[in-house]
Every structure is written in structure tokens, then in C-alpha cells.
Amino acid sequence: MALLDVEALTVEFPTRRGVLRALDGISFGIEPGEVLGVVGESGAGKSLTGAAIIGLLEPPGRIAGGRVLLDGARIDNLPPARMREIRGRQIGAIFQDPLTTLDPVYPVGRQLIETMQTHLRLSDADARRRAVAWLERVGIPAAAQRVGAYPHEFSGGMRQRVVIALALCAEPRLVIADEPTTALDVSIQAQIIELLKSLTRDHGTSVMLVTHDMGVIAETADRVAVMYAGRIVEIGPVRAVVKQPAHPYTEGLMGSIPWIERRVERLRQIDGAMPRLNAIPPGCAFNPRCPFVFDRCRIERPALLDAGATRAACWLHDKAAHV
Amino acid sequence: MRGAARALARFADSDFVYSFSRSPVAVVSLLVVVICIAAAAFAPLIAPHDPFDLASLNLMDSFRPPLLAPDGEWTYPLGTDDQGRDVLSGIMFGMRISLLVGVASIVFASVVGVAIGLLAGYAGGTIDALLMRVADVQLTFPSILIALLVDGVVRAALPKDMHEQLEIYVIILAIGIARWPQFARVVRGSTLVERNRDYVMAARVIGLSRVRIMATHILPNVLGPVLVIATLTLGLAILDEATLSFLGVGLPVTQPSLGTLIRIGNDFLFSGEWWVTIFPGVALVLMVLSINLLGDWLRDALNPRLR
Amino acid sequence: MAAFILSRVLQAIPVLLVVGFIAFAMFAFVGDPVVTMLGQDYTEAQRQALIRSLGLDRSFLVQYAHFIWAALHGDFGISYRLARPVAGLIAERLPATLELSFTASVLALVVGVPMGVYTGIFRNAVSSRLFLAFSLIGVSLPTFLIGILLILVFSVMLHWLPSFGRGDVVHLGWWSTGFLTISGLKALILPAITLGLFQMTLIMRLVRAEMLEVLRTDYIKFARARGLSDRAVNFGHALRNTLVPVITIVGLQFGLVVAFSIVTETVFQWPGVGLLLIQSIAVADIPVMSAYLLLIAVLFVVINLVVDLLYYAVDPRLRIERRAAAGVR
Numbered sequence: 011m012a013l014l015d016v017e018a019l020t021v022e023f024p025t026r027r028g029v030l031r032a033l034d035g036i037s038f039g040i041e042p043g044e045v046l047g048v049v050g051e052s053g054a055g056k057s058l059t060g061a062a063i064i065g066l067l068e069p070p071g072r073i074a075g076g077r078v079l080l081d082g083a084r085i086d087n088l089p090p091a092r093m094r095e096i097r098g099r100q101i102g103a104i105f106q107d108p109l110t111t112l113d114p115v116y117p118v119g120r121q122l123i124e125t126m127q128t129h130l131r132l133s134d135a136d137a138r139r140r141a142v143a144w145l146e147r148v149g150i151p152a153a154a155q156r157v158g159a160y161p162h163e164f165s166g167g168m169r170q171r172v173v174i175a176l177a178l179c180a181e182p183r184l185v186i187a188d189e190p191t192t193a194l195d196v197s198i199q200a201q202i203i204e205l206l207k208s209l210t211r212d213h214g215t216s217v218m219l220v221t222h223d224m225g226v227i228a229e230t231a232d233r234v235a236v237m238y239a240g241r242i243v244e245i246g247p248v249r250a251v252v253k254q255p256a257h258p259y260t261e262g263l264m265g266s267i268p269w270i271e272r273r274v275e276r277l278r279q280i281d282g283a284m285p286r287l288n289a290i291p292p293g294c295a296f297n298p299r300c301p302f303v304f305d306r307c308r309i310e311r312p313a314l315l316d317a318g319a320t321r322a323a324c325w326l327h328d329k330a331a332h333v
Numbered sequence: 334m335r336g337a338a339r340a341l342a343r344f345a346d347s348d349f350v351y352s353f354s355r356s357p358v359a360v361v362s363l364l365v366v367v368i369c370i371a372a373a374a375f376a377p378l379i380a381p382h383d384p385f386d387l388a389s390l391n392l393m394d395s396f397r398p399p400l401l402a403p404d405g406e407w408t409y410p411l412g413t414d415d416q417g418r419d420v421l422s423g424i425m426f427g428m429r430i431s432l433l434v435g436v437a438s439i440v441f442a443s444v445v446g447v448a449i450g451l452l453a454g455y456a457g458g459t460i461d462a463l464l465m466r467v468a469d470v471q472l473t474f475p476s477i478l479i480a481l482l483v484d485g486v487v488r489a490a491l492p493k494d495m496h497e498q499l500e501i502y503v504i505i506l507a508i509g510i511a512r513w514p515q516f517a518r519v520v521r522g523s524t525l526v527e528r529n530r531d532y533v534m535a536a537r538v539i540g541l542s543r544v545r546i547m548a549t550h551i552l553p554n555v556l557g558p559v560l561v562i563a564t565l566t567l568g569l570a571i572l573d574e575a576t577l578s579f580l581g582v583g584l585p586v587t588q589p590s591l592g593t594l595i596r597i598g599n600d601f602l603f604s605g606e607w608w609v610t611i612f613p614g615v616a617l618v619l620m621v622l623s624i625n626l627l628g629d630w631l632r633d634a635l636n637p638r639l640r
Numbered sequence: 641m642a643a644f645i646l647s648r649v650l651q652a653i654p655v656l657l658v659v660g661f662i663a664f665a666m667f668a669f670v671g672d673p674v675v676t677m678l679g680q681d682y683t684e685a686q687r688q689a690l691i692r693s694l695g696l697d698r699s700f701l702v703q704y705a706h707f708i709w710a711a712l713h714g715d716f717g718i719s720y721r722l723a724r725p726v727a728g729l730i731a732e733r734l735p736a737t738l739e740l741s742f743t744a745s746v747l748a749l750v751v752g753v754p755m756g757v758y759t760g761i762f763r764n765a766v767s768s769r770l771f772l773a774f775s776l777i778g779v780s781l782p783t784f785l786i787g788i789l790l791i792l793v794f795s796v797m798l799h800w801l802p803s804f805g806r807g808d809v810v811h812l813g814w815w816s817t818g819f820l821t822i823s824g825l826k827a828l829i830l831p832a833i834t835l836g837l838f839q840m841t842l843i844m845r846l847v848r849a850e851m852l853e854v855l856r857t858d859y860i861k862f863a864r865a866r867g868l869s870d871r872a873v874n875f876g877h878a879l880r881n882t883l884v885p886v887i888t889i890v891g892l893q894f895g896l897v898v899a900f901s902i903v904t905e906t907v908f909q910w911p912g913v914g915l916l917l918i919q920s921i922a923v924a925d926i927p928v929m930s931a932y933l934l935l936i937a938v939l940f941v942v943i944n945l946v947v948d949l950l951y952y953a954v955d956p957r958l959r960i961e962r963r964a965a966a967g968v969r
Contacts, residue, residue, distance in 0.1 A: 066864060098867030105865075110858035113877050115884070115955065124876075125866045176866060470655050473892070473940050475899040481921070482933065486666055489924035572782045579784045580906055582921050592782075599788060599907075603803075607792060614785045622780035629776075 011082055012039035013216050014063070014101075014184055019086075020075035021055075021062050021240075023287075030287040032058050034240045035076065037314070040184060045210070045217040047231030047248065049224060049263075051284050054237040056220040060186040062086075063218075064101050065093045080184075099129040102182035104206075106189040108169035112161035118145070118172050119157030122179055129180040144175040148205060167198035171205065178209060184216045191226065203230055224263060228252055236260050239284055239295040246320025256317035257324045258300045294324070302326060359630040365623035373429035380422040381408075385587075390417045396601075399608045412608040415601065420608060423594055424616045430590040431617070434504055435571035439563055441509030442570075446516025447559060451547045453517065454524025465521065468514035479511035480504075480573050484582055497585045504583055508573050512566055519562055523555035564628035568621045575617055591617040648948060652941040657708075659937040663930035664707045716931035721923050726931045730913060735815045736806055737912030740904070741897045743828055744836035749890070752840040756847025760882075761874050763852065771844065778841030783900045787834040787907035794830060802827045804909035835904040839897060846889055850882040857881075884955050891947035895940055 021033040033055045040046045048056045061067050063078055065086070078086040085096060097103075105111050113121060122141040126132055132140065138157075145153035148171040150164075161169060170190065177185055187206060191199040207230055210217050219231055227234050228248060235245040236257065244257040255261040262280035282299040285291060291298055297307040306325050317327040372379070398405050399412040399420070411420040453464040471479065484507040491499060527533060528551070536546045577583035578592030579599075586593060591613045598610025691697050698706070710716070716726035755775075759768040795803035807823030809816040818824030854860060855878055863873050902914030909915065913932065920928035 064865060066861065094864075094867045094869065096867070097865055103862070103865035105858060105862055107858060111862045113859040113863065113881065115880050116877075124868065124872065128866070128868055128872070173862070176862070180866070470658075473895065473944060474936070475895045477899045477902075478895070478936065481899075481902070481917075482929075485921040485924075485929055488921070489666075489926065489929075568780065572780075575782050576784060576903055579782075580903065580918050582918070595785065595788070602788065602792060603796060605796075607796075610788060611792070614788065618777075618781055618785065621782075622777065625776065625780050 013042045013081065014040040014218075015079040015082070016059070016063065016076070017079070018076035019059070019062060019073065019078060021058055021067065021071055022074040023071045025070075027288065031074075031290070032071065032240050032287055033062065034290075036237075036240075036242055037076075038235050038242060038245055040216050040218060042183065042216055043211075043214045044232045045207075045219055045230055047227035047234035048218060048220045048237060049222060049227050049234055050237035051222060053284060053287075055240040056222075056237055057188050059237075060103065060188050060218060060220055063186065064097050064103060065090075066097075095129075098125060098180045098182065100182055100184065102177035102180065102185040104170075104173055104177045104185060104187040104190045107193045108166055108173050109193070111173050112169060112176075114161055117158045117160055118164075119159075122157075122176060125176055126179050140179070144179050145172070147209065148172070148175045149201075166194055167202065170194060170198075170202055174202070174206060174209065178213070178215070181213065182215065184218065185210060186218045186220070188220045189222070190219075192221070192223070199226070206230075224252070236263070239290055240287070241295060241323065242314065243296065243324070244317075244320055244322040245314065250319030254319060256320050256322035256327060257296075258302050258326075259296050260322070356630060358626055362623035362626035362630070365619060366627060369428055369432065369620045369623070372425045373432045376422075376425040376429050380419075380425045382419040382422040384418040384423045384426060392417050396606050398606075399612070411612045412606075414598065414609045415606075420612050423589070424591065424613050427589055427591040427594050427613060428616060428620065430501070430584060430588060431571055431574060431592070431620070434501060434508070434574045434584070434590060435567055437505045438508035438512065438570045438574070439567050441505060442512040442566070443516050443559060443563055445509065446513040447520050447552070447555075449513065450517040450520025450522075451524055451551060451555070454521040455528055455543065455547050455551065457525075457528075461521070464517070468517050472514045472518075476508075476511035476569070477573055477576060480507040480577060481580075481582065483507035483510050484577060488582065497587050500583070500585055501588060504574055504577060507577070508570050511573065512570060515562055515566065516559060519558045520555050523558060524551055527551045527554050561628075561632050564624070564631055568624040568628065571617075571621055571624070591620075644952070645945070645949075648945050652945070656934075656937055656941065660708055660711065660934060661704070663933045664704050666926050666930045666933075711931075711934055716934070717927035719920070719925055719928050721920065721925040721928075726927045729916060729928065730931060730935065731814060733911060733913045733916050735817065736910060737898075737901055737905070737914060739818060740828065740831055740835060740910060740912060741894075741901050743832040744834075744901075744904075745839065745894065745897055747832055747836040748839035748843055752843030753847055753886075755840075756844040757851060757874075757879060757882075759844070760848045760851025760855065760878075763848075772848075775841040775844050778837050779845070781837075783834060783838055783903045784907050786837055787830070787904060790830045790834055791907070801830050803830065806911055831904050831908045831910055834907065835897065835900055838900060839893060842893060842896075843886075843890060847882060847886055850886055851878060854878045854881045884951070887950050888947055891943060891950065894943055898936065898939065 016036055016038050019033055019036045020031065023030040023032055036055075036059060038046070048059065050056050058067070058071070062073055063085075065088070067073070073086055076086075077084055080096065080100060085093065088096070112118070116124075119138070119141045122144055123134075123137040126137050126140060142153050142157050145157060150156055150168060150171055156164075161172070164172065174190075177187075185206075190206065191202050194202060203226055206217065206219075209215070219227065221227060231248045233246060234248045234251050235242050236251065236259065237243070238259050244251060244255065244260045246256075251260060252264060255264050259280070280299055285295060285298070291308070293306070293308045293311055294300070295311075297303045300307065304325070310325070312323045312325050312328070314321040314323050315325075315327045316329075317324070377383075395413055395415050395417040397409045397413040397417075400407070400410045402412075405412070409419050409421070411424070413419055414423070449464055449468075453461040484503055487503045487506070488496060488500075491503075524547075533546060533550060536550050541550075574583060574590060575592030575595070578590050579596045581596060584590045584593050586597065589597070594613040595610050595617070598606075598608075598613065601607075601609050714727050716730070718724065719726050719729060722729065755771050759771050762768050791803045794801045802823070805827060806818050807825070807827035808821040809818050809824055810820045811817075818828055855874075860873060860878055863877050868877075898914075901912065902917060904910065905912045905914040906918055916928060917932050919925075920932075
């Protein structure tokens, strides 16, 4: 059974000009121990998916349909107290900007201890020991001295390591990492990703890695889901999605990335832009920009169809129609 | 003509007007403010009695109670004071003075503050440091104290017989001096930001004089926050004046503001003629409250982060 | 730490000198002490004698230096109106003002902070909106009007509380306190509420605004994402971060308390320094005005220093920066 199951999740934002659908019928699963990459442009709904899963949607956003299941049990309709128990202990989260993610007035050790004491029953001495151990594990040098230091005394990369420690210290089974390296120097990014990979592998923790950086996904994820305009347009093993994209959007994405191995004259660019939430076209959301568009695309919205190694929401792969 | 109509239509349909019409508080406070301004502006025409016309006063009419009390009558709906003056008319003329002084002092403070802020921000260096130091030091003292002090000193310097005529200017000066630093600080901050922008550099390359750059290029871009501060401080300035008048060092009986009226009426509180002080007080509060509400709403509406 | 205090004190000296100059300039250019002290009929000899005794025949700079020197020794001259040393007058009245201001501030904090926290956390509750409406009225009601209304209700109509004076006071050394008598305490209630109301609403709105800002930050989101309890998030993290800027502003607002104590003392005829000032302004009693100015300046410098120290103690970021700047690691 999958660790996390998201079924037809829909998130809406009521505004004065009507209701905006930010996520429209998202479905995917995450197996224990696997890394699922979620990739897409800004505004495609990647971060919202993570927020919806852990019940931290900012009002007026709300879940308007679908279900979220953890170990087969629904978590999207839990009372706040129960949801709080799940956050941190079952599902952890890492956010983008390490500068603003840490409370500036408390030392890092204290924040670690607080998180652990909330979920695990530990003695004070135990908690302190574990805090130091975690700092060591995420690669903070001289951890025993640094445990009393304040966040602003660390560099950006070090801070993100602390954030990772905080997200993992209650030993969750799934971690949602929302753009964990975007705000960091390029030279640090690789280190952080490596750290995340090794820690989660050691503990068998699943990861939902949200990013717009395909390179990170290619190196780190087992499977990847490509999002567009609040929908998943392709999902499958990472090798397959990267090497043989089945959805025209994914193909466009791959073509626009410079690979060292490939020789290309020009990087391809997809014409147009992702539609705004209040202007999503009927049928397939990608149809205005798709080089392979035909009539059906403009009328019917495709479900995720089997496309060989992956599944893609594209009528090109409707075997029944093409026969 | 059509362009103006279209612009008006766009404004009417904008988020601004929408959220305004949705907020009953904003609509009501705008209504109250408009009523106050109308009463103040047209007081000489529409006030039922003229409280300054000594000939029309009848001591027999003194201390008439307001309408809802047993002896009240429609001629003096809010009662009369010890000289037989109609409280309602007094309030209308008083509101006139209060609003006038409040607006004038804010205009004064903003003009001075904007000028100094522009200068400090644009010139930089020692001029900036000096001007801002003065502003900062003054800001550590509450405005009312500064106003009180300026008022006290200028009064002491003027010959006694000129006090009554000049007091209104003294008060405007005092409150204006007390409140300029806020404007200066804000404008200086914005100027510092704008100074480094490309359009300013372009203007300098063309060879425009510094004054011209400050006035025509930078000024329009830094006025936004000035408006917000002006609306916030207008209510405060009106209260400053009311306080000074109540203390006896503000506007005199010959040119009474609402604060003066409250002070006069205070003497009769214990003998039971409460209306002479309470009604001007209520008028003052309603006016300032509405201005504050409107200002609050304006600030929230113009703040992009809160949307 | 010592360096910090020293630098602040050094920064304050030019300010005090400028204020001192203004205070002195009031003496030199404004008002005529001769007329005030001697009235309308005086002989030339009397006038000369007075000028000599007041030192008005010496040069400007000499007078200024003398003025500063005297001030440093606590000698602020003689009141024109009452013909008594100003220092004595002020010392007599200071306890009344200080007790009133202290009581009002404590009241404002004790009520304002919890109300601010409450309306920040439960921003859409009906009770929150009521509190907010109340606070808006508090900001729009001038202090003197609050005093008048309170007097009307509790003194004139209900006869529960006195409306003027300080009640019976107990003298402890040169200090006179109203805290130790029933009548003293009763007399304190209405003025303290009047003086504290403005500050209370200010504090409430400030704490609320800060709470709302803080509750939107990433670190609060992260704290929630870690499953921390509501209490830990709201009080441990949010409130703690709120207090840092609130402390500064509240400390600086003490100046407003001093300012409005003038009004409150006038309304309630409270025998404090503020009432003295108003009486002095009304008759252009320059020595009292200038002494008041100097004392206020010193008071504010001290307040600023204390607030800076508090900020330093509360915000770890500032502490580390100072240490790093001093080369300590």
C-alpha cells in the first residue's frame, strides 16, 4: 500500500470575481522510501499541493474535493488537534528560504528539543543529546558548541541543514521538501541535496521533492510528476520522463534544459505562457501552446492515460482512439 | 471628454471603490466627515443663531437645557450656555475653527516636512545627517509637548493685547512645527530610494538643475506615503489643538474651537448644566473618529501586502 | 556593554546642550521678569536691583554658562509667579506626577498586552471586533474628554469617586505618597484610568498589529509544519517575537504619558508637575517653563537609554552583533 495517496484533490480560492481552482483533480501516490519529484513552472500548484497535504492552506484557500490518505486513512478531514499530531511526526516539511524559516529569537538547539519533545517522549538530557546528534548528522561542524547558537549566526547553507534537522528530528515517514535549494548558492545546492538524499535513505523516509529545477529531479528522484496549471500532466519513473517524455509539455521542458551530453544548436522554448487561474482553457489546459493539438484537445480534458513507461494526460496516447 | 468619462468609469469599477462600497464603516465615516465639512463651511449661512452677535443674546435664555430634557425646546435643540448662546450654533462655528486649524497645521507640517525630506534625501552627506538628527531628536518628544512649548514661548513673546487675534496663527505654527518630522523622515526615505533610479540619473545627465529634479521628478513619486501620513495625523492635529484650547493656552473665547467650548462648559459640569461641555465633546469625538476610520480604511486599501 | 552605555551618553550630551540653550534662550529673549515679579509700579532703583540680583546685567554667554552650571547643581532659579525656588516647587510636585504616571502605565500594560494578543490570534471573533472598536474610540477621544466623562459619571452622577485633588497623602522623607491611604487611592482611580486609556488602546493596537505580522511569517508556518501546539506557536514563538519591537515603542510612549499627564492633572486638579507647567505658561513664568523643559529632556534621554538596554537584552541578534563588533567570539 502506498504511504501517501492523493485522490482527485481539488483546491479552490473563492475571490470576489469567482472561484479560482488552483488544483484540479490531482491524483498520485508515494511509496514508502521513494523520492517523488514534483516539477513545474511557478504557479503550477506544486507548493499548494504540499500545503494541502499537511493541512496548512492559507485561507481563503480550501480543499474543495478529493481525499488525502496516509496509510490508507483519510487525513484531509481531521480535526486540527489530530492534524497537528501528524505534522512533524508523520509528515515533515522543509521550506524554501532558510533565512526566514527559523525563529530568530531562540537557539537552534532549543528549537530542535522543542520539536522532539512535542512528538516523542524524551527526558531533557536525552533530547539535548539527540539535538547535538542531529546537528552532527546534518553536517554542522562543532555541533556540541553550536547547539546554543542562534539562527543568524549560521550561513545560508548551514541554516538549511538546521532546517532539515528540524524537519527530520521527529522521525517522520514522509518529508515534503518545497524548493529546498532554490534560495541557496549553486555550490551549496548539491551538498544539501546529497544530505537530504542520504538522510532519507538511511531512515527509509519518503520524500516529495517540489522544485522547478529539472536537474535536481533527474539526480534525486525515483519518480516524477509534472504539473501544469493545477493539474498533473505526466507522471512516471524519472528516467522515462526525462528520456522519453510522453506529454508535449514535458517534451518542451526537457528540450529547454541544457544537458551537457546533448549537442543542440538552440534550446527549444515553448511559445506562450502558462494560463492564469481565471483563464484556463477548456479541455486540455496546454492546448493553446501544444504543437500537436487537435480538435478533441480543445473540448475534452484528458485523464492520465497509459503512455508506455509513464502516464500522460494527453489525447495523443488514447490507444482506443488511434486504433 | 470621453477619456475623462472612461477614466471615471474605470475608477468606479476599481477594487478601490469596490472595497469601499463593501465596507459600511468607510461609507458611514465618509458621510460624517462630509457633514462636518459642510457644517463648518456653511456655518455662517445655516447656523440657527449667531453666537458672536452680542446684540442677539438674551441672558434670560441662559442655561436652557437640550431638547430631550423636560424644558427643552426646538429653538435651542442642544441647549444654551451661561450667556444664552446656542450650543448647536457654537458647535458649528467651533467645528469650523477646529477643522481649519487642523488642516492648516497639517498642510504646514507636510510642506515643511516634504521640503526638508527631499533636501535631506537628495543632498545626502552632512546635510542629511544633520537634518535627520534634528528630526529624530524632536521625534523623541511627544508632539503635544512640542506644540505646548512653542505655543507657550510665542505667547510669552507677544504683547498681551495681540494674543487673541494672533492665537490662531500661533496654534497652526505650533502644531505644524510639532508634526513635521514624520513627513520629513518618510519623504527622505523615499527620496533616497528614488535618487538612485535611472530616471533621476537620466535627468542629471541632461543637465537639469537639482531643484528641478527634486520638484518635478522625485516629488511626485514620493507623495504616496505622504498622503497616508497626512490622513493619519489630521485627527491627531485636531486633537492637539483641542487639548491646547482646553488647557487654556489655545484658541480664545472670541474665536472658540470645539476645545475652547469644552473648557468653558467644564465649569458648569458640577452645577448640572452638563450639555454645555458634553455636546461639543461628542461633536469633536465623532469628527475625529470618522477621520480616523476613513484614514485607517484608506491605509488598508492602499497597502498591497494586506490584500 | 559599558562601551554601549558610554557611547549613548556621549550622544546625548549635545542634545542636552541644545535643549539647555533653548531653555536658556527663553529666559533671555522672552518675557519680562521685571514686570512679572514687580508688577506694574516699580521704581528704577527696584528694577536695577532686581536685574542685578537675577544676573541679567551680565553678557549672554556668561548668563548661559551660569545657567547651565546652576542647573547641574539643581538650581533652576526663582519662579516669577510664586517667588520660590523652582527646584523646590518641582520636588514638591514630582511624586504626584510620578505616582499617577506609574499607575496609569501599569494599568495600560496589564490590560493592553493581553487584549492585543487576543485580538491578534482570534482576529475574526466578535469579541475581537468589539475590542478593536473600543480601541478606536480610545484613540479618538482626547484625554481631557475622557476625564470629563468619567467625572460626570462617577463623581457628579454617582458620587462614588472624588473629582479633584489627591486625597490624603503620607510623607516619607521628601516624597509624598497617596498609595497608603484609602482616600489617596480613591482619588487616584479616575485620573489613572484617564491617563492610561490612551496608552492602553495604543498598546493593544500595536501588539495586535505585530502579532498579525508575525503570525504570517515563514518561521511560524514552519513551527506549525512541525506540529507544535497552538500554545507553543502563539505564545512561545509569535508573542516572543512580537514583544521585541513592542518593548521599544512602549518605552518610547512613556513620553506620551508624561505629556498627557499635563492634561489629566488639569482636569482633575491633580497637584503635579504638569499642572504647575500650565499655570506657568498662562502667566509666562519662564523659569518654571525652562526648568520643565530641561527635566523633560533629561528624562527622555534616560528613557531612550533604558529602552535601548532592554532591546539589547531581549533581541539576541543585537547582542551577537555587539560582541562580534567588539571582537569577542
